[in-house]
Amino acid sequence: VILHEMAHMWFGDLVTMAWWDDLWLKESFADFMGTFGNVGATRFKDAWITFANRRKAWAYRADQLPSTHPITADIRDLQDAKLNFDGITYAKGASVLKQLVAYVGQDAFLEGARRYFKRHAYGNTRLGDLLSVLGETSGRDMTAWSRSWLQTAGVNALTPQVLLADSRVAELAVLQEAAESHPELRPHRIAVGLYRLTEGGALERYARVETDVEGPxxxxxxxxxxxAPDLVLVNDDDLTYCKIRFDAASLDTLLEHLGDLTDPLARALCWSALWNMTRDALLPARDFIALVLRFASRESDIGVLQMLHAWTHTALDRYAAPDWRETGGALLAEGALRQLRAADAGSEHQLAWARFFASTASAEPDLALLKDLLDGTASIEGLEVDQELRWAFLGPLAAHGVADESVIAAELARDDTASGKRHQVRCLAARPSAAVKAQAWAQVVESDTLSNALVEATIAGFDQPSQRELTAPYAEKYFAAIDRLWQERSIQIGMDIVSGLFPALQDRPGTLAATDAWLAAHEEAAPALRRLVLEARDDLARALRAQERDAQAG
Incomplete structure (x- = not known):
């Protein structure tokens, strides 16, 4: 974050884009330079690992929504500008800049940046101003590259095709695909890595080639x-922006040996690829959860581990077949507690597993342990139950009816801060009561007295995966209210309400039909409002496809 903001002294301040269409000329560059500087100038040498696994996940999701747009977006008004501070402008733009460095070479890229600043210092620029200097320094055709990467939307999928003969590679090809909605096939500068299992059980790279990929x-x-490889990793070292796919043999290897990959960046890329397969209903959600239970404990990078925990919640709550959720939740809670007890005392991994265990706890013994950890009658060696962790434990206790209003009020007295107030409001709204849900709904939708932060906290507490029946009546109310709310509230609160209260957990075809009915009846609604509803609809449709795939695995 610090390096990102420092980069704005050059990308944004010294040279400023002429209009919001080129918002990426400051945000994409700052996002890229933040990680580039981290790796090159600080002790945080693993920054590209976190970037590949966490930051790019934001981009991949945004780029597959119906609202995706080119990195150089068409910004018509300030609502467009607000909404386009998004995963495309930041994370995809930064990912494409990493690909640009691979495409033109780091020296040419940095020299191009120097010339750009010298020519345009204290002035305003457009896309062409940057491309002209990069063309000078690299000798590459930046016009064609720009059209493919900056002026079209969508993400390509790259898949290895391996033909073997006598235990050798006869031919290895990379297949490139694009979605029908965004059919652009792009030029990719990639590294292809070949990995094999060693006698000691490690999965290690033994060959690597950089190449240009063009066409199908x-x-x-x-x-x-x-x-012959056990695993082929296209986009090894994460040089380009794409969805990685696997040939059948490589996928089989990962399902059995993902944790044996010795290179942390390769592991992060494989985790990301498997998650994209889960989102695309190519891998059953329960299989992804099984991989997390089996191999997440071997993940060395804390950012990757935290991302795995977040993805696993989505896999269980949104993508798993409904009749398997209870089984999956029990498996996750059991596995999380096992890893919490096994983690190194006082480590950041121990803290991550503690938070994950709390978020998966639902059975009486698990909730009792959380209560005892809060009371101090139980302890886990090395685990400091500080104030933030206390709130993390209290949230599920409130959601499952173990902690009442008085317990939550007592916790606020311990932490009478702005942060504590947000946690208290979230916990209050999480309680499993129809009256509580009605009150939370009224505070957010029917009155306008809460601050932005408390609106967000109330929404976070209102919608609990374990309370689908309690919140079901609010699906119809949501569609009746959002047009009025968008007109009456600020852009930020309107965004929080429209996205946060969408009935995503009412994941059935009827909710999809209700969303389509609202969209059909509100073709003249504000474009930004329609965009948010379209995005939520797309997420719901994706969840239903994933649930169908997971049910087939059962």
Whole structure:
């Protein structure tokens, strides 16, 4: 964050984009330079790992929504500008800049940046101003590159195609696909890595080739004759922006040996690829959860582990077949507690597992343990139950009816701060009561007295995966209220309400039909409002497809 904001002294302040269409000229560059500077100038050498696993996940989701847009977006008004501070402008833009560095070379990229600042210091620029200097320094055709990468939307999928003969690679090709809605096939500068299992059980890279991929099929001639791999990783080292796919043999290897990958960036890329497969209903949600239960404990990077925990919640709450959720939740709670007890005392991994265990706890013994940890009658070696962790434990206790209003009030007395107030409001709204839900709804939707932060906290407490029946009546109310709310509230609170209260947990075809009915009846609604509803609809449709796939696995 610090390096990102420092980068704005150059990208944004010294040279400023002429209009919001080129918002990326400051945000994408700052996002890229924040990570580039982290790796190059600080002790945080693993920053590209977190970028590959966490930051790019934001981009991949945004780029597959119906609201996706080119990195150089068409900004018509200030509502558009507000909404386009998004995963495309930040994370996809930064990812494409990393690809640009691979495409033109780091020296040419940095020299281009120097010339750009010298020519345009204290002035305003557009896309063409940057491309002209990069063309000078690299000798590459930046016009074609820009059209493919900056002026079209969507994400490509790259899949290895491996032909073997006598335990050798006869031919290895990379297949490129694009969605029907965004059919652009792009030029990719990638590294292809070949991995094999060693006698000691490690999964290690033994060959790597950089190549340019163009069109639907590219043969990687330099890998012909290599020993047969157990795993082929296209986009090794994360040079380009794409969804990684696997051939059948590589996928089989990962399902059994993901934790044996010795390179942390390769592991992060494989986790990301498997998550994208889950989102695309190519991998059953329960299989992804099984991978997390089996291999997440071997993940060395804390950012990747935290991302795995977040994805696992989505897999269980949104993508798993409804009749398997209870089983999956019990497996996750059991696995999380096991890893919490096994983690190194006082480590950040222990803290991450403690938070994950709390968020999965629902059975009486697990809730009792959380209560005892709060009371101090139980302890886990090395685990400091500080104020933030106390609130993390109290949330599920409130949601499952174990902690009442008086307990929550006592916790606020311990932490009478702005942060404590947000936690208290969230916990109050999380209680499993029809009256509580009615009050929370009224505070957010029917009155306008809460601050932005408390609106967000109330919404976070209102919608609990374990309380689908309690919140079901509010689906119809949501569609009746959002048009009025969008007109009456500020842009930020309107965004929080429209996105946060969408009945995503009422994940059935009827909710999808109700969303379509609202969209059909509100074709003249504010474009920004329609965009938010379309995005929520897309997430719901994706969840239903994933649930159908997971049910087939059962």
């Amino acid at each position: 099929r590219t043969v990687v001639a330099d890998l012909a004759g290599a020993e």
